[in-house]
Amino acid sequence: MSKYTDHLGRPLVAITGLGVVSSLGQGKEENWAALTSGTSGIHTITRFALDNLRTQIAGTVDFLEESTKGASTLSQKLASLAAEEAVAQAGFPVDDFGGPLFLAAPPVELEWRNRFALDALVKSEGEPGYDLLLAACRRGPQVDMFNTAEFGYIAEVLADKFGTRGLPITLSTACASGATAIQLGVEAIRRGESDRVLSIGTDGSVSAEALVRFSLLSALSTHNEPAHKAAKPFSKDRDGFVMAEGSGAMVMESLESAVARGANILGIMRGCGEKADDFHRTRSKPDGSPAIGAVRASLEDAGIEEDAIDYINAHGTSTPENDKMEYLALSTVFGDRISSLPVSSNKSMIGHTLTAAGAIEAVFSVLTIQTGTIPPTINYDNPDPAIVMDVVPNVKREASVSSVLSSSFGFGGQNTCLVMTAEPN
Amino acid sequence: MQNNTVVITGIGLISSLGEGVDAHWKAFNDGLEPRIDSETFKPYTVHPLVEVDWNNQIPKRGDQRQMETWQRIGTYTAGLALQDAGIKDDESLCASMDMVVAAGGGERDVSVDTQILAEARVRNDIGTMLNEKLTTELRPTLFLAQLSNLLAGNISIVHKVTGSSRTFMGEEGSGISAIDTAVARIRSGQSTHALVGGAYNSQHPDMLLGYELNGMLKRDGWAPLWQREDSAGGGIVTGSGGAFLVLESADHAKKRGARVYAAIDGVYSAQIRRRRDDLTQTVAKLIGAASSDKAADLIISGASGAKHVTAVEKAALDTFSSSAVRGVAGKLGHLREAQFPLVVALAALSVFNGSAFPPVDAKNERAGPSDVNTALATSIGGTRSEGVARLVKV
Numbered sequence: 098m099s100k101y102t103d104h105l106g107r108p109l110v111a112i113t114g115l116g117v118v119s120s121l122g123q124g125k126e127e128n129w130a131a132l133t134s135g136t137s138g139i140h141t142i143t144r145f146a147l148d149n150l151r152t153q154i155a156g157t158v159d160f161l162e163e164s165t166k167g168a169s170t171l172s173q174k175l176a177s178l179a180a181e182e183a184v185a186q187a188g189f190p191v192d193d194f195g196g197p198l199f200l201a202a203p204p205v206e207l208e209w210r211n212r213f214a215l216d217a218l219v220k221s222e223g224e225p226g227y228d229l230l231l232a233a234c235r236r237g238p239q240v241d242m243f244n245t246a247e248f249g250y251i252a253e254v255l256a257d258k259f260g261t262r263g264l265p266i267t268l269s270t271a272c273a274s275g276a277t278a279i280q281l282g283v284e285a286i287r288r289g290e291s292d293r294v295l296s297i298g299t300d301g302s303v304s305a306e307a308l309v310r311f312s313l314l315s316a317l318s319t320h321n322e323p324a325h326k327a328a329k330p331f332s333k334d335r336d337g338f339v340m341a342e343g344s345g346a347m348v349m350e351s352l353e354s355a356v357a358r359g360a361n362i363l364g365i366m367r368g369c370g371e372k373a374d375d376f377h378r379t380r381s382k383p384d385g386s387p388a389i390g391a392v393r394a395s396l397e398d399a400g401i402e403e404d405a406i407d408y409i410n411a412h413g414t415s416t417p418e419n420d421k422m423e424y425l426a427l428s429t430v431f432g433d434r435i436s437s438l439p440v441s442s443n444k445s446m447i448g449h450t451l452t453a454a455g456a457i458e459a460v461f462s463v464l465t466i467q468t469g470t471i472p473p474t475i476n477y478d479n480p481d482p483a484i485v486m487d488v489v490p491n492v493k494r495e496a497s498v499s500s501v502l503s504s505s506f507g508f509g510g511q512n513t514c515l516v517m518t519a520e521p522n
Numbered sequence: 523m524q525n526n527t528v529v530i531t532g533i534g535l536i537s538s539l540g541e542g543v544d545a546h547w548k549a550f551n552d553g554l555e556p557r558i559d560s561e562t563f564k565p566y567t568v569h570p571l572v573e574v575d576w577n578n579q580i581p582k583r584g585d586q587r588q589m590e591t592w593q594r595i596g597t598y599t600a601g602l603a604l605q606d607a608g609i610k611d612d613e614s615l616c617a618s619m620d621m622v623v624a625a626g627g628g629e630r631d632v633s634v635d636t637q638i639l640a641e642a643r644v645r646n647d648i649g650t651m652l653n654e655k656l657t658t659e660l661r662p663t664l665f666l667a668q669l670s671n672l673l674a675g676n677i678s679i680v681h682k683v684t685g686s687s688r689t690f691m692g693e694e695g696s697g698i699s700a701i702d703t704a705v706a707r708i709r710s711g712q713s714t715h716a717l718v719g720g721a722y723n724s725q726h727p728d729m730l731l732g733y734e735l736n737g738m739l740k741r742d743g744w745a746p747l748w749q750r751e752d753s754a755g756g757g758i759v760t761g762s763g764g765a766f767l768v769l770e771s772a773d774h775a776k777k778r779g780a781r782v783y784a785a786i787d788g789v790y791s792a793q794i795r796r797r798r799d800d801l802t803q804t805v806a807k808l809i810g811a812a813s814s815d816k817a818a819d820l821i822i823s824g825a826s827g828a829k830h831v832t833a834v835e836k837a838a839l840d841t842f843s844s845s846a847v848r849g850v851a852g853k854l855g856h857l858r859e860a861q862f863p864l865v866v867a868l869a870a871l872s873v874f875n876g877s878a879f880p881p882v883d884a885k886n887e888r889a890g891p892s893d894v895n896t897a898l899a900t901s902i903g904g905t906r907s908e909g910v911a912r913l914v915k916v
Contacts, residue, residue: 227635235755239736248693249691305653310665371687378588
């Protein structure tokens with residue numbers, strides 16, 4: 098183990114650039130000020146009609162021109178803004194990054210507005226349906242619509258804009274996607290494929306149909322009034338998550354190369370761990386073993402003991418199932434110490450940013466290490482007696498934090514955890 | 523860092539041509555006519571999936587019901603690959619196995635979509651109508667049945683593969699990255715064994731729409747892959763099917779006495795800006811890099827049929843005159859995300875059998891070679907992403 102390698106002789110991975118956008122605002126400064134003051138970004142939805150919808154709230158990003166242009170366009174813009182901030186902070190040219198791109202992006206489909214527009218082209222020719230939509234396409238290519246429905250399009254635009262190298266990877270591991278994008282970047286650096294990587298998680302996919310889909314699975318909070326009280330992780334009366342949008346971006350480099358170029362090192366991405374669940378599509382194995390396995394795998398990969406973790410940035414979705422299972426996993430790994438170890442959920446304020454969540458929460462985890470401020474879990478008014486944790490209730494806390502565990506658990510049995518530490522020297 | 527040899531020890535295949543390794547090898551060697559359906563989605567042609575008894579790999583009806591066709595094809599094919607590798611019932615090998623799935627999106631509910639399109643013509647309150655229809659007509663479980671990462675999720679549930687689960691997206695490029703990443707991880711020692719592949723259902727109008735928005739589908743029936751220049755439409759004929767591979771380090775395979783089809787010697791990928799950069803040169807460069815030690819005996823091309831891109835690939839392939847070429851999309855269609863896993867599987871089979879199957883399009887592909895020790899597999903995306911793999915005899 099040299100100055101630049103870890104316990105397994107692998108290159109240490111330095112974090113040198115961070116970028117974030119959420120319903121709380123654009124950029125680290127705005128977000129961190131709001132997050133540490135316990136501000137909620139959850140509000141009544143204005144983007145689409147709310148009639149017949151049980152859930153009428155979300156943490157949508159409404160302050161961009163692209164906010165009303167559809168999932169693909171908004172996801173691309175959010176990713177682009179976060180990446181600009183991260184690449185600029187790292188000090189690389191924003192149009193010539195020179196390393197690979199790992200992008201967690203939402204699965205996109207052709208928007209209803211586009212389906213209606215296609216139908217309008219051929220209305221007079223017959224009954225509505227797919228045959229007619231296809232006939233509309235035969236009149237001439239609809240390149241803009243095509244792009245918005247292609248999974249590889251966003252990464253192609255970003256790769257071009259930022260000058261990343263090679264075939265970019267677009268991925269989805271549901272609510273763990275952002276963490277997986279970071280994990281893939283770490284692995285690439287450890288393999289020596291590149292000195293630097295750009296990992297982004299983005300999600301701008303809140304639409305009526307997306308909301309209805311989650312709503313039909315009974316996954317969403319219906320606490321519409323007041324909106325800012327809806328996301329209440331670890332509370333007894335938690336009733337579901339709140340859909341939200343945003344993006345987190347991270348520039349990572351081999352520590353050696355970061356030091357060599359005199360970069361400002363914000364933290365170390367020390368370890369990543371994952372374990373898939375084979376129990377059910379939306380529920381976790383009752384014994385919590387896959388989530389436990391993911392937490393342990395990340396600690397093992399980082400080469401540190403449980404005792405060394407100072408703070409946990411929880412997945413904490415505010416669904417009855419997740420928070421219960423997350424507590425089971427964390428209390429199993431950390432034992433009695435879990436009652437005094439600070440564990441907070443950013444989702445109490447920014448909602449569940451789905452594909453972006455793992456990346457955004459990793460950014461906030463590094464900011465916690467840098468500033469010594471732990472953001473609170475807000476709306477913690479009725480503690481769940483079955484969850485005995487220090488959730489940093491309602492008010493931020495100052496503490497010296499040198500190691501953070503950030504957990505992400507998602508539908509389809511996805512469990513991924515990241516361990517971040519302060520710069521070694 | 524380690525430098526392991528990466529080998530293929532299991533292949534799962536299903537398509538219009540049949541099910542399993544032998545059925546595919548036979549279909550290509552016997553020169554059977556492609557199976558096509560030009561009626562259901564007229565004027566488009568698809569290669570329909572062979573009849574499958576889902577119970578063979580997905581024993582629980584409850585599980586089958588939770589998947590749309592694309593997920594079912596993939597979960598089934600993954601089972602075939604695990605079985606072929608002899609680890610399907612090895613709980614501990616499956617529990618420590620890594621997984622990378624190349625996934626598209628699932629199938630939408632055609633009837634609900636049609637109702638909404640009809641209502642939209644007569645209502646002014648489109649937003650309200652949309653909510654009304656979606657909340658009352660959508661099947662609650664459909665979301666999961668069409669969600670991209672749930673193909674991997676279903677493979678975990680049905681086959682107990684739980685070491686890790688990663689889903690890559692992005693059309694042909696996702697298949698290239700999936701294999702590239704799994705190979706890189708095993709080579710470097712980050713993983714010992716992995717399941718990697720993809721699936722595609724061509725028999726759904728929304729899947730056709732995804733291509734036809736850009737005018738990419740062939741509109742006048744089937745034609746041989748390399749002879750679509752003058753046909754109506756964009757040239758692509760899609761096919762239903764799946765392709766999964768079990769990859770292992772050579773040591774891992776040897777220790778458990780596994781049969782080895784071939785080694786994956788290298789994966790070469792790119793994503794150029796096609797409006798700016800020269801695609802012919804890029805393809806030639808990738809094949810050149812994959813041939814740098816020695817020209818491959820055979821190149822299995824995953825050319826999609828997309829007119830310009832396919833012509834460009836053919837032009838590049840023709841410059842490697844010592845390698846015989848076989849384009850397979852004329853035989854079983856273009857499988858998008860699963861195309862690269864498919865051609866890598868067919869290239870591995872050719873190396874394993876030491877021979878090339880006869881030309882698929884005799885006018886444009888030459889016979890031979892008598893001996894196949896190395897084979898390349900290509901997938902040049904219809905819109906973006908380029909990939910080549912090199913398979914060698916072990």
